[in-house]
Amino acid sequence: MKKKTVRLSYQRRKALYGFGFISLWLFGTIVFFLIPLVKSLWYSFSDVSIGVGSIDAKWAGLQKYSYVLTVDEKYLKLLKETLIETAWKTPLILIFSLFIAVILNQKFKGRALARAVFFLPVIIATGPVYKIISGDMSNTGSAGAGQFSTMFSTDMMGKLLEFLGIYGMSEGMTLMISAVADNIFSIVWNAGIQILVFLAALQNIPSSAREAAQIEGATAWEYFWKITFPYVSPFILTNLIFTVIDSFTNPTNKVMERLIVMREDWKFGEASAMAWIYFAVVIAAIGLITLMINKFIYYETE
Numbered sequence: 001m002k003k004k005t006v007r008l009s010y011q012r013r014k015a016l017y018g019f020g021f022i023s024l025w026l027f028g029t030i031v032f033f034l035i036p037l038v039k040s041l042w043y044s045f046s047d048v049s050i051g052v053g054s055i056d057a058k059w060a061g062l063q064k065y066s067y068v069l070t071v072d073e074k075y076l077k078l079l080k081e082t083l084i085e086t087a088w089k090t091p092l093i094l095i096f097s098l099f100i101a102v103i104l105n106q107k108f109k110g111r112a113l114a115r116a117v118f119f120l121p122v123i124i125a126t127g128p129v130y131k132i133i134s135g136d137m138s139n140t141g142s143a144g145a146g147q148f149s150t151m152f153s154t155d156m157m158g159k160l161l162e163f164l165g166i167y168g169m170s171e172g173m174t175l176m177i178s179a180v181a182d183n184i185f186s187i188v189w190n191a192g193i194q195i196l197v198f199l200a201a202l203q204n205i206p207s208s209a210r211e212a213a214q215i216e217g218a219t220a221w222e223y224f225w226k227i228t229f230p231y232v233s234p235f236i237l238t239n240l241i242f243t244v245i246d247s248f249t250n251p252t253n254k255v256m257e258r259l260i261v262m263r264e265d266w267k268f269g270e271a272s273a274m275a276w277i278y279f280a281v282v283i284a285a286i287g288l289i290t291l292m293i294n295k296f297i298y299y300e301t302e
Contacts, residue, residue, distance in 0.1 A: 044272035055268070064273035075274055078254035079281065086247040086285075089187065093243050094236065097191045101198035102228070115199070119192045190246060194239040201232040233297045240293060241286055248282045 008016070044064055046057035068075050104115050205227065213223045250256065255278055262271035 040272045040275060043268050044276050046269055048268040050266055057269075060269070064269045065277065067270060068273045068277060072270070072274075074258060075255075078258050079278070082248070082253050082255045083281070083285070085253070086244060090240065090243045090247065092187050093191050093194060094239055096187055097194035097239065098198050098232065098236075100191070101195050101202055102224075104195070104199055105202040118188075118195050190243070190250075193246075194243060197235050197239055197242075198232055201235040202228065205231045237290065237293050237297055240289060244286060244289060245282070248278070248285075 043057055045060060045062070047060045047063070049056045049058075100118060104111065104118070209227050209231075210223070213227060218226065247253065248255075251260070255274075259271050259274055259278070262274065
C-alpha cells in the first residue's frame with residue numbers, strides 16, 4: 001500500500017515558517033523576560049531569604065511596599081529627582097534631535113560622516129565609555145584616563161557662563177542654566193535614535209510639497225511650520241515615548257542605581273517592590289504624556 005503524503009497548503013507553510021522564525025524569540029521572551037517578571041512580582045509581596053542554592057519567598061502582603069513608601073528615606077526623594085530630570089531633559093532632547101535631523105537632511109559634503117557621528121553614541125553607548133567621556137572615572141578602573149576625560153568636561157559651558165558673569169542672575173535661573181549647560185553632552189549622547197527617526201520622517205516628505213512651497217514663495221520658516229512640522233508631528237509622540245522610557249530605564253539614573261544597590265545587598269523583596277512602583281509611575285507618566293500630546297499631533301487623513 002502506498003503511504004499517503006500530507007501536503008500542506010502554501011498559506012499553511014508560510015505560517016509554519018513564521019512560527020519557526022520567531023520560535024527563538026518566543027523562547028527567550030518566556031525564559032528571560034516573563035518568568036523573571038512574574039518572580040519579581042511575587043518577591044515584591046514576599047519576605048525573601050537566601051538559602052544554600054535556593055531563594056525562599058514567604059507571602060508578606062503589602063509589607064515591602066509599605067516599607068518602600070514610608071520607611072525608606074531615599075527612594076521617594078530619588079524618584080522625585082528622576083521625574084524632574086526627565087521632565088526638563090526630554091523636551092531638550094526632542095528639540096535638539098529635530099534640529100539636527102533637519103540639518104542632516106540637507107545636501108552638503110560629508111553628510112554621511114556627519115550622520116555617522118551623531119549615531120555613533122548608539123553603537124558605543126556602554127557604561128564605561130560614557131563614564132570616561134563624561135569625566136566620571138570612579139568605576140572605570142583606569143587611573144590614567146582622567147586626563148583624557150578633561151577634553152570632554154561636561155561642566156565646561158557652566159564655567160564659561162560663570163566667567164562671563166551670567167551667573168549674577170536669580171538663583172532659579174542660574175540653577176536652570178547650570179543644569180542645562182552641565183548636561184549638554186548627555187543630551188547629545190541620548191539623541192541618536194531620535195535623530196534617526198526624525199530623519200526618516202523628513203525623507204518621506206514628497207518633493208512636490210517643497211516645489212509647491214517654492215512656487216508660492218514660502219520662506220524656510222513658513223515651510224518648516226506649514227509642511228515639515230505636520231509631516232514629522234506623529235513621530236514626535238514616538239520619540240517622546242522612547243525618550244521617556246530611555247530616561248527612566250537608564251542605569252545611571254538615581255532610582256535605577258538605588259535598585260541595583262538594594263539587589264546587591266540581597267534585599268530582593270524591597271528591590272522588587274521599588275521596581276514595580278517605578279514601573280507603575282513610568283506607565284502612568286507615559287499614559288499622561290500620550291493623552292496630552294496626542295491632541296496636538298497632526299495625522300494625515302485621506
